[in-house]
Amino acid sequence: MDQLHHVIDKNLANRPHLAGTELQFLRREIGLPQAKLTELPGSTEQTVPLWERGHCMPKAYGRLIRAIYLKSFDRNVKIREMIDWLIDPHNTDYGRIVFEDTGSGWRKAT
Numbered sequence: 001m002d003q004l005h006h007v008i009d010k011n012l013a014n015r016p017h018l019a020g021t022e023l024q025f026l027r028r029e030i031g032l033p034q035a036k037l038t039e040l041p042g043s044t045e046q047t048v049p050l051w052e053r054g055h056c057m058p059k060a061y062g063r064l065i066r067a068i069y070l071k072s073f074d075r076n077v078k079i080r081e082m083i084d085w086l087i088d089p090h091n092t093d094y095g096r097i098v099f100e101d102t103g104s105g106w107r108k109a110t
Contacts, residue, residue: 009029012025013026018066020051020055021052023057023062023065024052029069030069034049034052042061
């Protein structure tokens with residue numbers, strides 16, 4: 001069954017447009033709760049359920065979901081960080097960043 005889901009997912013992620021049921025399928029495959037998805041820019045508590053029931057979804061949002069899926073499939077942990085940042089870009093603690101002059105140019109200090 002996992003192999004079948006993988007083939008379906010990959011096919012959906014490469015389509016130019018997602019239907020509502022396809023959005024729901026990819027979201028579940030990613031393991032992203034609907035409530036979390038509603039916090040992303042461009043959506044509300046009402047829009048995601050409407051999209052999943054077949055209402056028109058913006059093309060850019062469909063692209064975002066497909067990109068999230070493709071990166072999640074690669075087991076890219078940073079995609080979860082990106083989702084959290086998209087939801088609340090001010091809630092990230094970047095800490096102090098130090099740069100050093102190496103003589104041949106500047107780089108982030110280790």
